[in-house]
Structure formats: structure tokens, C-alpha cells
Amino acid sequence: MAKKISMAVIRRLPKYYRYLKELLDKDVNRISSKELSQIIGFTASQIRQDLNNFGGFGQQGYGYNVAELYNEIGKILGLNKEYNTILIGAGNLGQAIANYSGFQKSGFKMKAIFDINPRIIGLKIKDIEVLDIDILEEYVKENNIHIAVICTPKEKAQQIADVLVKSGIRGIWNFAPVDLHLPEHVVVENVHLTESLYTLSYLLNENEEATK
Amino acid sequence: MAKKISMAVIRRLPKYYRYLKELLDKDVNRISSKELSQIIGFTASQIRQDLNNFGGFGQQGYGYNVAELYNEIGKILGLNKEYNTILIGAGNLGQAIANYSGFQKSGFKMKAIFDINPRIIGLKIKDIEVLDIDILEEYVKENNIHIAVICTPKEKAQQIADVLVKSGIRGIWNFAPVDLHLPEHVVVENVHLTESLYTLSYLLNENEEATK
CATH class of the missing domain: 3.40.50.720 (NAD(P)-binding Rossmann-like Domain)
Incomplete structure (x- = not known):
């Protein structure tokens, strides 16, 4: 991760993580940036931009795989370690x-x-x-x-x-x-x-x- | 206070208040934005700009009266009430x-x-x-x-x-x-x-x- 990510983006990551966990708990498998936007309160373009910092994850016409995105953000946050x-x-x-x-x-x-x-x-x-x-x-x-x-x-x-x-x-x-x-x-x-x-x-x- | 102050400025106010209290406790009577900048870590121009949102308080060539500024920021924060x-x-x-x-x-x-x-x-x-x-x-x-x-x-x-x-x-x-x-x-x-x-x-x- 060579690129320096801004603190504003970093501070949003735990929020994504929290909302994705809630979706997972409700057995939601995939979600579009628009739907995610309605739940989390950031704009869809903000969400796409934020996640693009780490390589994207979304697929055109499919949206995000909730479990995958949750795990990836967890890794980015370093939550896969003790x-x-x-x-x-x-x-x-x-x-x-x-x-x-x-x-x-x-x-x-x-x-x-x-x-x-x-x-x-x-x-x-x-x-x-x-x-x-x-x-x-x-x-x-x-x-x-x-x-x-x-x-x-x-x-x-x-x-x-x-x-x-x-x-x-x-x-x-x-x-x-x-x-x-x-x-x-x-x-x-x-x-x-x-x-x-x-x-x-x-x-x-x-x-x-x-x-x- | 008709003007809407940005959250970034608002979040800095409690920090000014904390540092001014420390100066007061050390019997410092007045301070320039430059000296304040060295203590608090914001630039002097940032400090002047922040405080100008509320009408200034500083005097050219004198700086800020610490007790006065402390009290004024306290009032702005609503800390003069219970x-x-x-x-x-x-x-x-x-x-x-x-x-x-x-x-x-x-x-x-x-x-x-x-x-x-x-x-x-x-x-x-x-x-x-x-x-x-x-x-x-x-x-x-x-x-x-x-x-x-x-x-x-x-x-x-x-x-x-x-x-x-x-x-x-x-x-x-x-x-x-x-x-x-x-x-x-x-x-x-x-x-x-x-x-x-x-x-x-x-x-x-x-x-x-x-x-x-």
C-alpha cells in the first residue's frame, strides 16, 4: 500500500465495516453502491471513490459482494491480526x-x-x-x-x-x-x-x- | 451567531480552550498567535482565521489576552451555562x-x-x-x-x-x-x-x- 490514504477516508473505513457486518448478519449477499449509500449516508460516488483507494472491489452491474468487501476492509484495517x-x-x-x-x-x-x-x-x-x-x-x-x-x-x-x-x-x-x-x-x-x-x-x- | 461555523472549526475550539486553561494556570497573561501556534500545533494563520469567525479577540502588536480569550471561547462553547x-x-x-x-x-x-x-x-x-x-x-x-x-x-x-x-x-x-x-x-x-x-x-x- 504505497499510496498515502487521507485521514478522512481512513475514518470512514470502520463505518463501512460496521454496516457491512450488519448486512452480513441479515444474510445480504450483495449490495450496490447506491443501496449502501442509502444505509450508510455517504453518497454512492463517495463510496466508490473511497473503495477505489484500495483497488475497487465492486463489479459493474453486480455491486459489491458483502462478505468479500467486509473481509477486505477488515484486512485493510488490520483486523485479521491479533x-x-x-x-x-x-x-x-x-x-x-x-x-x-x-x-x-x-x-x-x-x-x-x-x-x-x-x-x-x-x-x-x-x-x-x-x-x-x-x-x-x-x-x-x-x-x-x-x-x-x-x-x-x-x-x-x-x-x-x-x-x-x-x-x-x-x-x-x-x-x-x-x-x-x-x-x-x-x-x-x-x-x-x-x-x-x-x-x-x-x-x-x-x-x-x-x-x- | 447567524453564520454557520464549519465542524472543523468547532472541533478545534475545545482544544483552544484546553491550551488556554493551561496558559492561565501558568499565569501567562497574553500570547501572540505565533506563540499559541507553537504550543497548539495549528499554524498562526489558522488560529487567526478560526478566531475571526467569532469576531477576532486579538489586538495587533499585543496578541491575545489569555483570560479574555479563554472566557470568550468558553461562552462560544456554551460552558458558561449548566x-x-x-x-x-x-x-x-x-x-x-x-x-x-x-x-x-x-x-x-x-x-x-x-x-x-x-x-x-x-x-x-x-x-x-x-x-x-x-x-x-x-x-x-x-x-x-x-x-x-x-x-x-x-x-x-x-x-x-x-x-x-x-x-x-x-x-x-x-x-x-x-x-x-x-x-x-x-x-x-x-x-x-x-x-x-x-x-x-x-x-x-x-x-x-x-x-x-
């Missing part, structure tokens, strides 16, 4: 994410949770061990960890990220409300909940103005 | 979000949690009562609720949204992995965690290809 995952910060949000069974089913295996609090180190949260943050670097190096989820307070997040980078991690899913500074070979995907809530607050007020 | 908030679906994620103190501090008051499970209805999660989903419509109507957070399984989310719309809600923060169908006077902000994780997985693989 990812050893750890989580740092066993607060409410951290525990909720560590326990989310959907991730396990998708191939993201939660191997350990790290925390600084001696009262919970050594416990298990569901079946996942809570380990001492002091052994984070060593653990990542020795256990072939692909993805780290940061759920620490914002003050600790960069420091943890630095340790993770040193230990060779390549992907960070960051829930701390900071923008991490990372070298180019490490990718990060942020979930900034507060920013999302503030966006909702903006939209709510804008919409009330507009529909007053 | 929002009565409820949450539906007291699973792990729902409980974590209901308990997140940052939201309470920002003016989002969590008034009640609704669930379908009789074993937890009537309990309190921290100080928030868990109520029966059957009284949702009545409760929203009678308690001036502004925002509902949906943390139900995907199969229930649209049904709950329909009840919320009927009860007069104007804003939905949706964590269920579905796209809700809502009338125009109701705004929605989605947090699709699985899609975010899949995006990370894509980026991880793309980046490994690129840096091999």
Missing part, C-alpha cells in the same frame, strides 16, 4: 475499557493493566492482572505488546508515553486529555471525551439559536 | 462516564442514571440514583434535562433515542456503536470507541509498512 494490548491507569474509565468484551472479540487482547496504586496492584480486574507501573518498560519489551491504552490523569500521560516509546511500543490509544509528543514511528489515536462533550454543548446552543 | 444531564445504561462504561468528575466541574450535572436491570434500579452510583428505564420519558419532561448520554447496547440505542426525542431532549451524547436517526432539532455527538480503535489499528499497520 494485537497484544495493555492499559495504563485502572480508574473508572480504564477499568471500563479494559473490560469491554468487544475489543477482545476484534482481536485486541488485553494482557495486563498497570497502575501506581499499591492497593490494587496484584489484584485482578475480571481476568486481567493489575501490575506495578514500575515494571511497565520491562513488561512491554518482554511480552510483544503492540498497543498501549493510556487512561492516566493528564499530568502523567506524557511521562508514561515516554516509557512506552522507550520500550518499543508502536501504537497508543490515548484517553488522557493531552496531546502527546511522540516520535514518527509511533502512532496515536486520541479519544478526548471532554472535547467531545464541549462540541456537543456548542452544537446544542447553536441549534437552539437556529430553531428558536 | 446542563442537566442523564445517562442511560449503567454498564462499565456508563458508570465510568457518570462518575467522571471533570464533567461535573464543567457544568454538566449528572442528575440520574437509567437502567433496565432490576438488580441495580434503586441503588446509588456514587451520589447518583439509578432509576427504572420505564420512567425515562416522564423524568426528562419533569426535570428540565438538557443532555442525555446513551451507553446502552447498540440494539437498544435507537429505541431509547426515540423516547428521549419524544420527551423533548435537545442533545444526545451517544456511545452506542450505531448512527442514530434523529429529527433536526436534536443534536448528537458520537463517541464510537470501536471505530477509534480500528483507526488506530489501520494507522499502526500503515506506519509499520512505511517505516519497515
Whole structure:
């Protein structure tokens, strides 16, 4: 995949994947870009354009084979692999994410949770061990960890990220409300909940103005 | 605010707000768009353009007054108001979000949690009562609720949204992995965690290809 795909296209791929799964579950075998457009809400030409980035998949006059397209998008998203995952910060949000069974089913295996609090180190949260943050670097190096989820307070997040980078991690899913500074070979995907809530607050007020 | 602001600008506002808060906490009184650019990572011209949507705020040769800009962006985001908030679906994620103190501090008051499970209805999660989903419509109507957070399984989310719309809600923060169908006077902000994780997985693989 030599061509650099735009983030806008990339962010649409999981949505295609989700809708295709629903179609599969309803035993739909094939679908035209027009029909897909009606379900997913993108235009048919947008859909064709998006999928052409990866070589097309559709057949003139036939449309898309749902199972094939689902599998291909899964592969493009890297969901045909397994990812050893750890989580740092066993607060409410951290525990909720560590326990989310959907991730396990998708191939993201939660191997350990790290925390600084001696009262919970050594416990298990569901079946996942809570380990001492002091052994984070060593653990990542020795256990072939692909993805780290940061759920620490914002003050600790960069420091943890630095340790993770040193230990060779390549992907960070960051829930701390900071923008991490990372070298180019490490990718990060942020979930900034507060920013999302503030966006909702903006939209709510804008919409009330507009529909007053 | 007659002019329709683009979503890209709106999504940058919470980030300005976050960085300005950090500057305030460090007792920085004023800042140029160039300095702000170095901290926040947008270009100085982007920053000036973004803020010009709302009337500017900067003064030639002086820059921005940090406290003033922080307050103004807060007002634009609607953070000078309080929002009565409820949450539906007291699973792990729902409980974590209901308990997140940052939201309470920002003016989002969590008034009640609704669930379908009789074993937890009537309990309190921290100080928030868990109520029966059957009284949702009545409760929203009678308690001036502004925002509902949906943390139900995907199969229930649209049904709950329909009840919320009927009860007069104007804003939905949706964590269920579905796209809700809502009338125009109701705004929605989605947090699709699985899609975010899949995006990370894509980026991880793309980046490994690129840096091999």
C-alpha cells in the first residue's frame, strides 16, 4: 500500500465495516453502491471513490459482494491480526475499557493493566492482572505488546508515553486529555471525551439559536 | 451567531480552550498567535482565521489576552451555562462516564442514571440514583434535562433515542456503536470507541509498512 490514504477516508473505513457486518448478519449477499449509500449516508460516488483507494472491489452491474468487501476492509484495517494490548491507569474509565468484551472479540487482547496504586496492584480486574507501573518498560519489551491504552490523569500521560516509546511500543490509544509528543514511528489515536462533550454543548446552543 | 461555523472549526475550539486553561494556570497573561501556534500545533494563520469567525479577540502588536480569550471561547462553547444531564445504561462504561468528575466541574450535572436491570434500579452510583428505564420519558419532561448520554447496547440505542426525542431532549451524547436517526432539532455527538480503535489499528499497520 504505497499510496498515502487521507485521514478522512481512513475514518470512514470502520463505518463501512460496521454496516457491512450488519448486512452480513441479515444474510445480504450483495449490495450496490447506491443501496449502501442509502444505509450508510455517504453518497454512492463517495463510496466508490473511497473503495477505489484500495483497488475497487465492486463489479459493474453486480455491486459489491458483502462478505468479500467486509473481509477486505477488515484486512485493510488490520483486523485479521491479533494485537497484544495493555492499559495504563485502572480508574473508572480504564477499568471500563479494559473490560469491554468487544475489543477482545476484534482481536485486541488485553494482557495486563498497570497502575501506581499499591492497593490494587496484584489484584485482578475480571481476568486481567493489575501490575506495578514500575515494571511497565520491562513488561512491554518482554511480552510483544503492540498497543498501549493510556487512561492516566493528564499530568502523567506524557511521562508514561515516554516509557512506552522507550520500550518499543508502536501504537497508543490515548484517553488522557493531552496531546502527546511522540516520535514518527509511533502512532496515536486520541479519544478526548471532554472535547467531545464541549462540541456537543456548542452544537446544542447553536441549534437552539437556529430553531428558536 | 447567524453564520454557520464549519465542524472543523468547532472541533478545534475545545482544544483552544484546553491550551488556554493551561496558559492561565501558568499565569501567562497574553500570547501572540505565533506563540499559541507553537504550543497548539495549528499554524498562526489558522488560529487567526478560526478566531475571526467569532469576531477576532486579538489586538495587533499585543496578541491575545489569555483570560479574555479563554472566557470568550468558553461562552462560544456554551460552558458558561449548566446542563442537566442523564445517562442511560449503567454498564462499565456508563458508570465510568457518570462518575467522571471533570464533567461535573464543567457544568454538566449528572442528575440520574437509567437502567433496565432490576438488580441495580434503586441503588446509588456514587451520589447518583439509578432509576427504572420505564420512567425515562416522564423524568426528562419533569426535570428540565438538557443532555442525555446513551451507553446502552447498540440494539437498544435507537429505541431509547426515540423516547428521549419524544420527551423533548435537545442533545444526545451517544456511545452506542450505531448512527442514530434523529429529527433536526436534536443534536448528537458520537463517541464510537470501536471505530477509534480500528483507526488506530489501520494507522499502526500503515506506519509499520512505511517505516519497515
